[in-house]
Amino acid sequence: MTDPGRAGPRPAPPLPVRTLPRGRAASAAGAAAAAAQMLAPFVLFTAGWALVVGVTRWPEDVLPSPFAVARAFGEVFAKGILVVYAGETIRRIVLAAVTGVAIGIAAGFVMGLHDWIAALLNPPLRFFQSLSGIAWLPLFLIWFGFSDKTIVVAVWYTLVFPVAFNTMLGVRTVPRLYRYAVLTLGGTWRQIVFQVLLPGAIPYIVGGVRLGIAYGWRALIAAEIVVGSGGLGYLIFKAETFHLTARIIAGMTAIGILWYLTDYFLLRPLEEATIERWGLVYR
Amino acid sequence: MRAKISVEQIVHEYFNPSTWQRVRALDGFSLDVPDGEFVCLVGPSGCGKSTLLYLIAGLTRPTGGRILVDGREVVRPGRDRGMVFQEFAILPWRTVEGNIGHGLEIAQTPRRAKEETVRRYVALMGLSGFEHKYPHELSGGMRQRVAVARTLAADPEVVLMDEPFASLDAQTRNVMQEELVRIALHERKTIVFVTHSVDEAIILGDRVVVLTGRPGRVKASLPIEIPRERRRWDVLGAEERFVRYRQEILRMIREEFDSQERAAEAVRA
Numbered sequence: 001m002t003d004p005g006r007a008g009p010r011p012a013p014p015l016p017v018r019t020l021p022r023g024r025a026a027s028a029a030g031a032a033a034a035a036a037q038m039l040a041p042f043v044l045f046t047a048g049w050a051l052v053v054g055v056t057r058w059p060e061d062v063l064p065s066p067f068a069v070a071r072a073f074g075e076v077f078a079k080g081i082l083v084v085y086a087g088e089t090i091r092r093i094v095l096a097a098v099t100g101v102a103i104g105i106a107a108g109f110v111m112g113l114h115d116w117i118a119a120l121l122n123p124p125l126r127f128f129q130s131l132s133g134i135a136w137l138p139l140f141l142i143w144f145g146f147s148d149k150t151i152v153v154a155v156w157y158t159l160v161f162p163v164a165f166n167t168m169l170g171v172r173t174v175p176r177l178y179r180y181a182v183l184t185l186g187g188t189w190r191q192i193v194f195q196v197l198l199p200g201a202i203p204y205i206v207g208g209v210r211l212g213i214a215y216g217w218r219a220l221i222a223a224e225i226v227v228g229s230g231g232l233g234y235l236i237f238k239a240e241t242f243h244l245t246a247r248i249i250a251g252m253t254a255i256g257i258l259w260y261l262t263d264y265f266l267l268r269p270l271e272e273a274t275i276e277r278w279g280l281v282y283r
Numbered sequence: 284m285r286a287k288i289s290v291e292q293i294v295h296e297y298f299n300p301s302t303w304q305r306v307r308a309l310d311g312f313s314l315d316v317p318d319g320e321f322v323c324l325v326g327p328s329g330c331g332k333s334t335l336l337y338l339i340a341g342l343t344r345p346t347g348g349r350i351l352v353d354g355r356e357v358v359r360p361g362r363d364r365g366m367v368f369q370e371f372a373i374l375p376w377r378t379v380e381g382n383i384g385h386g387l388e389i390a391q392t393p394r395r396a397k398e399e400t401v402r403r404y405v406a407l408m409g410l411s412g413f414e415h416k417y418p419h420e421l422s423g424g425m426r427q428r429v430a431v432a433r434t435l436a437a438d439p440e441v442v443l444m445d446e447p448f449a450s451l452d453a454q455t456r457n458v459m460q461e462e463l464v465r466i467a468l469h470e471r472k473t474i475v476f477v478t479h480s481v482d483e484a485i486i487l488g489d490r491v492v493v494l495t496g497r498p499g500r501v502k503a504s505l506p507i508e509i510p511r512e513r514r515r516w517d518v519l520g521a522e523e524r525f526v527r528y529r530q531e532i533l534r535m536i537r538e539e540f541d542s543q544e545r546a547a548e549a550v551r552a
Contacts, residue, residue, distance in 0.1 A: 177368055181433075185385055186362025188389075
């Protein structure tokens with residue numbers, strides 16, 4: 001073993017090096033540069049799209065121009081439709097994510113702690129994981145009707161697996177010696193769980209949560225299309241019946257932007273904070 | 284006087300999944316450790332030295348025999364028996380302070396008393412200025428000092444040490460050994476220390492117990508009659524008794540090694 005300080009398979013990370021620009025002006029310039037770098041590919045893509053529309057001159061209900069989409073976006077926003085529908089979607093993802101993550105972590109812990117439960121559940125879990133939440137929607141519709149329940153259950157279905165598997169993996173990768181060490185300090189099982197296994201598994205859990213919510217988000221939009229009781233999925237689906245192609249694309253853009261913001265401002269910082277602070281994962 | 288630790292006729296077998304065989308690590312092992320003694324265990328690799336510590340700690344249950352600490356049979360780990368592991372095993376998500384105070388936190392020591400003890404061990408171990416650092420920001424030597432401090436701060440009556448300095452560089456190791464001699468002098472604890480190094484066993488131990496090859500039994504038990512104040516590397520080398528102890532222990536380990544070799548040859552033949 002080259003690094004004696006670590007009892008597990010995780011190598012010691014280099015110290016986090018952070019280059020901070022000096023002064024407010026410099027940091028504003030840095031933020032602007034970062035934003036520009038983030039936006040540049042989208043600008044390029046939109047330009048290409050505008051060019052294609054300009055050259056082919058397809059009718060607007062087949063492929064609208066970026067300007068038409070921007071107009072449609074402004075229209076659904078001004079009418080208040082976008083805010084109401086996006087609000088529905090956000091409410092559902094928050095509800096499903098909070099409860100689903102709790103279920104996934106609990107299940108993962110049970111599997112991580114007891115080998116026999118993991119061995120028992122592993123094959124069926126892998127089998128069911130291969131069936132996407134969408135494939136279950138007909139059944140969920142029969143069981144729960146065209147309601148929020150169906151949507152939330154479909155999101156759970158996609159979200160719980162990655163969270164549970166990652167939590168299990170995380171619990172299992174916590175070196176046994178950490179547990180032993182705390183036991184010889186007089187630690188109880190409760191303390192082992194909350195002071196050793198949970199913090200030790202956090203980087204994996206956070207990774208699983210990020211993945212799970214990403215899957216859940218997609219399942220949510222699909223479920224909204226099928227259930228048809230509000231939400232961004234329903235917005236784009238209903239727009240199709242009226243051939244409001246620009247509105248469809250505006251809705252898709254809203255879905256993408258919402259996800260990007262959630263990931264960029266919530267999930268990624270969470271992952272980086274736990275991992276970098278504790279130096280648990282080599283990057 | 285009743286022994287602090289009584290190891291009585293311990294038999295320990297474990298299953299080796301790579302050879303699909305049961306291995307007998309200890310076979311009728313007995314050892315008494317009086318209260319306050321610093322005993323060092325040396326012996327060939329695989330003789331069950333570490334296993335013995337895990338058994339005393341209560342982390343592993345023996346196949347046969349029993350272990351008494353203060354006359355009570357060991358059935359599970361407890362804070363009366365602290366352990367320092369070869370691979371340190373300090374928690375990477377706790378700071379130096381958080382790790383050292385962990386045992387006190389578990390014992391629900393009042394905050395004031397806890398901080399006081401942590402401060403004392405931080406100073407004693409030369410960790411001042413690093414209280415708020417995380418383990419990955421420390422050198423190997425410092426991490427092991429944190430591990431030793433964590434175990435001692437919890438104030439166990441028995442301290443079990445499993446080759447704690449084996450992975451340190453020679454310089455750090457020597458400093459740590461001298462520090463441990465000093466600490467053992469101040470804080471009267473019963474210490475069982477497992478090591479590969481004969482020199483380390485002599486500088487640290489009140490007594491050195493030499494184990495036979497697998498399955499491990501006690502081959503010899505040697506009291507080390509070098510006064511504590513002479514146990515420093517700069518003067519020990521000149522100590523004639525040190526050289527004598529060293530030769531004798533090395534001779535016994537060599538004997539064990541040779542007999543194992545012969546046994547292996549007999550099996551092959």
